[in-house]
Amino acid sequence: MTDATQRLPTFADVARAAERIAGVAHRTPVLTSRTADERTGASLFFKAENLQRAGAFKFRGAYNAIAALDEDARARGVIAYSSGNHAQAIALASRILNVPATIVMPEDAPAMKVAATQGYGAEVVRYDRYTQDRVALGRTLAEARGLTLIPPYDHPDVIAGQGTLALELIEETGPLDMLVVCLGGGGMLSGCALVAAERAPGCLVVGVEPEAGDDGQQSFRAGRIVTIPVPRTIADGAQTTFLGSMTFPIIQERVADIVTVTDDELVATMRFFAERMKLVVEPTGCLAAAAVMHGRLDVRGKRVGVVISGGNIDLASFARHVAG
Numbered sequence: 001m002t003d004a005t006q007r008l009p010t011f012a013d014v015a016r017a018a019e020r021i022a023g024v025a026h027r028t029p030v031l032t033s034r035t036a037d038e039r040t041g042a043s044l045f046f047k048a049e050n051l052q053r054a055g056a057f058k059f060r061g062a063y064n065a066i067a068a069l070d071e072d073a074r075a076r077g078v079i080a081y082s083s084g085n086h087a088q089a090i091a092l093a094s095r096i097l098n099v100p101a102t103i104v105m106p107e108d109a110p111a112m113k114v115a116a117t118q119g120y121g122a123e124v125v126r127y128d129r130y131t132q133d134r135v136a137l138g139r140t141l142a143e144a145r146g147l148t149l150i151p152p153y154d155h156p157d158v159i160a161g162q163g164t165l166a167l168e169l170i171e172e173t174g175p176l177d178m179l180v181v182c183l184g185g186g187g188m189l190s191g192c193a194l195v196a197a198e199r200a201p202g203c204l205v206v207g208v209e210p211e212a213g214d215d216g217q218q219s220f221r222a223g224r225i226v227t228i229p230v231p232r233t234i235a236d237g238a239q240t241t242f243l244g245s246m247t248f249p250i251i252q253e254r255v256a257d258i259v260t261v262t263d264d265e266l267v268a269t270m271r272f273f274a275e276r277m278k279l280v281v282e283p284t285g286c287l288a289a290a291a292v293m294h295g296r297l298d299v300r301g302k303r304v305g306v307v308i309s310g311g312n313i314d315l316a317s318f319a320r321h322v323a324g
Contacts, residue, residue, distance in 0.1 A: 006245070006246070007156060008156065008246055008249065008250065009156040009157075009159045009160045009163075009190075009191070009194065009246070009250075010194065011163075011194050011195065011197070011198040013156060013157070013159075013160035013163075013194075014160045014163035014164060014167060014191060014194055014195055015167075016160065017060070017061075017064040017157065017160040017161045017163065017164050018164045018167055020063070020064050020067045020068070020161075021060055021063050021064055021067075021161060021164060024053075024063055024096065025052065025053060025059055025060050025063060025164070026051065026052050026053055027168055028047060028048050028049055028051050028052050028165070028168070029048050029051065030045050030046065030047055030048070030168075030169060030172045030173060031045075031046040031048050031277060031279075032044065032045060032046070033046070033276060033277055035276050036272075036276070036277075036292075036293065039293065040292055040293065040299050040300070040304075041299070041300035041301060042292070042299040042300060042301065042302050042303070042304050043302070043303045043304065044292065044299075044304050044306055045169065045172075045173045045176070045303070045304065045305050045306065046277075046289065046306050046307075046308050047165055047166075047168070047169045047305060047306070047307050047308060048279065048308050049165060049285070049307060049308055049309050049310060050279060050280065050281050050282070050285055050308050050309070050310050050311025051311070052310075053089075053092060054085070054088040054089045054091075054092045054116070054120075054312075055085070055088065055116075055310055055311050055312040056085035056088070056089065056237075056282075056285070056309060056310030056311070056312055057085075057162055057165055057188055057307070057309050057310065058082075058085040058086045058088070058089035058152070058162075058310070059088075059089040059092060059093065060089075060161040060162055060164050060165060061086075061089070061153075061155075061157065061158035061159065061160070061161030061162045061187060061191075062080075062086065062089035062090045062092075062093040062150065062158070062161070063089070063093040063096070063097075063161065064157050064158070064160060064161030064164075065093075065150045065155055065157035065158050065161065066078060066090070066093050066094060066097050066099055066150065067093075067097060068157045069099075069148060073148045074097065074098075074099045075099075076100075076145075076146050076147060076148065077094075077099060077100030077101060077102065077145070077147050077148070078090060078094060078099055078100070078101050078102070078147055078148045078149075078150050079101070079102040079103070079104070079138055079141055079142045079145070079147040079148070079149050079150070080101070080102075080103050080104070080138070080149070080150045080151065080152065081103070081104035081105075081134040081135065081137065081138040081151070081152065082103060082104075082105060082152050083105065083106055083109050083110075083113070083129070083236050083237060083239060084105070084109050084110055084113030084114070084117070084236065084237065084312060085113070085237050085284075085309075085310050085312055086152035086153075087103040087105055087109075087113060087114075087117040087122070087124075088113060088116045088117050088120065088312065090103060090122065090150060091103060091116075091117045091118075091119075091120035091121060091122035092120045094120070094121070094122065095120050095121050100123075101120075101121070101122040101123070102122065102123045102124075102125060102141065102145070102147060103117050103122045103123070103124050103125070104124075104125045104126075104127060104134055104137050104138050104141065105117065105124050105125070105126055105127070106126070106127060106128065106129035106134070107126045107127065107128055107129070108129065109236070110236060110312070110313065110314055110317070111314060112312065112313070112314040113312055116312070125137075125141065129230055129239070130230055135151075138151070151244075152184075152185055152187065153184065153185030153186055153187030153188075153240075153244050153247055154185065154186075154187070154244025154245060154246050154247060155187075155246070156246065158187050159187050159190050159191045159194075159246060159247065159250075160191060160194075161191070162187045162188040162191035162192070163188075163190075163191025163192055163194050163195045164191075164195075165188070165191075165192070165307065166179060166181075166191065166192035166195035166196060166199075166305070167195050167199065169305050169307075170195065170196070170199045170200050170203075170305070171199075173303070173305065175200045175202065175203065175303070176196075176200050176203045176303050176304065176305045177202070177203060177204065177302035177303050177304060178203060178204045178205075178206060178297070178299060178302055178303075178304045178305070179192060179196050179200070179203050179204070179205045179206070179304070179305040179307075180206050180208060180288040180289075180291060180292055180297065180304060180305065180306050180307065181205065181206070181207055181208070181288055181307045182207075182208055182209075182237075182238065182284060182285065182287035182288045182307055182309040183207035183208055183209040183216050183238065183258060183287065184209070184237055184238040184239075184240045184284070185240045185242075185243060185244055185247060186207070186216065186243045186244055186247030186248065186250075186251055187244070187247055188307065188309065189205070189207040189216075189247070189251055189255060190246070190247040190250035190251050190254075190255075192205060192307070193205045193250055193251065193254035193255050194250065194254065196254070197254050203305075204256040204257075205254060205255050205256055206255065206256055206257050206258065206259060206291070206297060207220075207251065207255055207257075207258040207259075208258070208259055208260070208261060208287040208288045208290070208291040208296070209235075209238055209258065209260055209261075209287065210231060210233040210234075210235040210238050210260060210261065210262075210263065210266070210287065211233075211260040211261060211262050211263075212231040212232055212233040212263070213228065213231030213233055213235070213238055213239060213240065213241075214228070214260050215227065215228040215231075215240065215241055215242050215243065216243055216251070216258050217258040217259070217260055219242070219243050219248060220251065220252065220255070220257070220258045223252070225242050225243050225245070225248050226242065227241050227242040228241050228242070229241065233263055233283075234263045234266060234267070234283040234321070235263070235266060235283045235284040235286075235287060236282075236283070236284060237282070237283075237284030237285075237309070237310065238284050238287065259291050259296045259297060260296075261287060261290040261291050261294060261296060263283070265290040265293075265294045266283045266286045266287065266290050267283070267321050267322075267324060268290070268293075268294070269281075269286040269289050269290040269293055269294075270282075270283065270286050270318070270321050270322055271321075271322045272289075272293065273286070273289070273308075274318075274322050275322075279308070279311070280311045280313065280318060281308055281310070281311050281313075282310050282311055282312050282313040282318075283313070283321070284309060284310060285308050285309045285310040285311055286308070287309070288306050288307050288308070288309070289306050289308060292304060292306055
């Protein structure tokens with residue numbers, strides 16, 4: 001097994017990642033909404049990563065991490081653990097780069113995400129997220145099979161790849177007063193924070209997680225990594241229980257605050273995106289927007305970047321949420 005180096009990524013790593021993924025990852029659009037601006041009193045710029053390949057921002061980090069491997073590591077294959085979006089991203093990136101992939105996924109992962117992961121050609125190993133440790137299972141399989149473990153967020157090339165979305169956003173919008181980012185394990189938030197510090201030094205970076213899964217906020221307040229039980233929330237992509245040893249120090253140094261939103265606020269934001277912007281966004285993908293749209297942050301008079309992190313939700317669940 002080849003493990004990720006513990007070197008913390010820098011902005012230079014994000015710049016290299018942008019070169020690696022150019023022409024492979026989509027340069028997703030930045031969308032605006034007059035209605036959203038009127039409701040918040042701000043100028044909002046939505047980075048639509050729900051329109052990214054494999055339906056989420058995760059493709060950026062997955063492709064960058066696999067593309068950075070040497071030939072021997074690629075030939076042996078990679079392994080990842082994920083509830084869905086990182087799983088699909090690793091599976092698709094592996095298919096593009098002709099690398100064997102094994103994915104550890106929870107038994108209650110959305111069926112659509114499991115089917116897509118298998119459809120891209122990856123082997124899926126299931127586990128119970130409430131009784132089994134996915135990290136331990138992933139490491140055990142990696143060692144037994146000689147695979148390279150690519151975790152969903154605590155990896156320098158994954159973090160650097162995720163940061164490319166903020167690079168694109170700021171290139172398109174110019175300086176921002178605030179950048180609001182969905183938070184699970186912190187790969188995207190820490191990558192975006194690296195970019196903001198370099199390209200928009202006055203920009204406040206804020207992470208948003210589900211109220212039931214506030215490990216990031218607790219860690220941020222306590223100044224140490226706090227672990228919580230698996231949270232029960234509709235934001236399945238943010239059911240992480242702790243921040244990473246790489247993501248936390250970057251977040252601690254470069255992020256201004258971490259706030260939370262309720263599941264009801266996520267549903268209301270899903271409905272807004274569907275009705276007003278004609279977008280299908282999964283609950284986790286609504287975290288940042290929900291904080292902005294429901295007054296969890298004071299954005300009045302500000303130019304605010306808002307990440308829509310993904311759109312992978314089965315249609316029955318989507319219909320049930322937005323019709324409620």
